[in-house]
Amino acid sequence: MSFPDVKYDGSMGRWEPNASGRLQQAAMQLYFEQGFERTTVAEIAEQAGLTERTFFRHFADKREVLFWGARALQDSLVDSVLHAAPLTSPLVAVAQALEGVSAMFEERREGVQQRQSIIAANPELQERELIKLAVLAAAIANALRQRxxxxxxxxxxAEAGIAVFRIAFESWVSQSEERSLRQVISDSFTELEHVATDR
Amino acid sequence: MSFPDVKYDGSMGRWEPNASGRLQQAAMQLYFEQGFERTTVAEIAEQAGLTERTFFRHFADKREVLFWGARALQDSLVDSVLHAAPLTSPLVAVAQALEGVSAMFEERREGVQQRQSIIAANPELQERELIKLAVLAAAIANALRQRxxxxxxxxxxAEAGIAVFRIAFESWVSQSEERSLRQVISDSFTELEHVATDR
DNA sequence: ACCGACCATGTCATTTCCTGACGTCAAGTA
DNA sequence: TACTTGACGTCAGGAAATGACATGGTCGGT
Structure with a gap:
């Protein structure tokens, strides 16, 4: 294992290390301070000590820089569904997978809230988040099919599970819930059962 | 009541009537023929006998021209939920509302399929469709709260209902289902009940 | 019949996003 | 050493989106 993130001295490589990370950090800060629309890609690149062109080499567009963690989340969820105990019902497998990743969010609630406030302030970012969740749902559905x-x-x-997660996540983020995210998710799943049964 | 859409002869107004409709029609045709990305707003405007600037007066952006019917759909669904029979369970109210609007799609399956093939070919359009459905779900949730x-x-x-609708709609559109959309929706709701109960 | 407000559209200019083509330089490799 | 590779910079340009202002029919009031 190497640690490419560690800074030694200036006599190292041609470029400062971790360009992608610097861009993400600069973008988060600027989007938070002045809003998504009012910050240009040129600003972000400048703050990261890079050029606009380089930004677009690392991220497909101005929005994508905020959604870099989505892939890891997806892999984790798919893996969890794939390795659920045999005979586990589909929805339970999804629920357990979601409860399993909840720790990833609990740990850094600060950053999560900041990120969500940025997204909540901009429809374009909400669109991007929705399609990330849709892709997530499709991947989970695929994992279930493999089972x-x-x-x-x-x-x-998969879709119902993601819908539950979205509602639970929003509730956990917005109000200062005393319940843990894991607990909110769990409660929401039993509430879904009531909703779907009561008829 | 006046009928501004009716065409008399050329000696009428300064402008050809129904500019918005002409833009929608031109956009649909061009998006279908050459794809969404490869058609410019200038092309659409030219085909409609207007200018690019006028396009953006009628539609907020290049995508919005494909989603003009969303508002009517939302109003219809909200109205249906609001006037559901008393004591109807939430999910049943949503299911009935969705089954109620299914006729709007059944009637012109042709255009619906063409529109969906355009959307399916472009991620930006999928994002827009997802946020329209999310707004729809929020409006339905609001109507339920009023009940x-x-x-x-x-x-x-609301979210579960929209998820069911999305899956049912996709199934109905893609494969040449022998079942009616209304039937697919209905079946999907009972399937959701099984999914949520079986655990 | 005239006048003036109104409104949909046109025209022009500008910013920003995003992409392609090509150049540069350090580090690795034969 | 010579050659390749990878990460970044520079430059040019298309297209989306928006603001400011002009234009000329229409419509209501008098």
Missing amino acids: GVKEPTASLA | GVKEPTASLA
Whole structure:
């Protein structure tokens, strides 16, 4: 294992290390301070000591810089669903997977709240977040299918699970919930059962 | 009541009538023929006999021209939820509302399929569709709250209902389903009940 | 019949996002 | 050493989106 993030002295490489990380950090800060629309990519690049062109080499567009963690989240969830105990029902597998990743958010609630406030202030970013969650749901549905779950059950369980997660996550982030995210998610799943049964 | 859409002869007004409709039609055609990315707003405007600037007076951006019907759909659904029979459970109210609007799609399946193929070919358009559905879900949740449904039940029922609709709609559009959209939706809701109960 | 406000559209200029083509230089590799 | 690779810079340009201002029919009031 190497540690490319560690700074030694100036006599190292041609470029300062961790360009992508610097861009993400600069973007977060500027989006938070002056809003997403009012900050230009040129500003972000300048603050990171890079050029606008380089920004677009690291991130497909101005929004993507805020969603770099999505892939890791997806991999973790898919892995969890794939390795759920045999005979676990689809929705329970999804619920357990989501509860499993909740710690990733609990740990740095600060940054999560800041990020969500940025997204909440801008429709373009909300769109991007929604499609990330949709891709997540599709990946989970695919994992369920690998477990032998048929359609439309797999898609239904995945989409319903993501919907529950979204509502639980929003509740946990916005109000200063005393419950842990894991608990909010768990409660929301039992509430979904009531909603779907009561008819 | 006047009928500004009716065409008389050329000696009428300064402008050809129904500029917005002409822009929508031109956009649909061009997006379908050459793809969303490869058609410019200037092209659309030219085909509609207008200027680029005028396009942006009618539609907030290049994507919005494809989603003009969303508002009517939302109003119809909210109205339906609001006037559901008393004591109807939240999810059933949502299901009935969605089944109620299914006729709007059944009637012109042609245009619906063409529109969906355009959207399916472009991530930006998928983002826009997702946020339209999210706004829809929020409006439905609000209507449920007006019926006395508490949170998080209202949001859960609305989001789950929209998720079911999305899956049912996709199935109905893509494969040449023999079932009616109304039937697919209905079946999907009972499938959701199984998914949520079986644990 | 005239006048003036109104409103949809046109025209022009500008900013910003995003991309392609090409150049540069340090580090690794044969 | 010579050659390749990778990360970044520089430059040019298309297209989206927006503001400011002009234009000329329409419509209501008198």
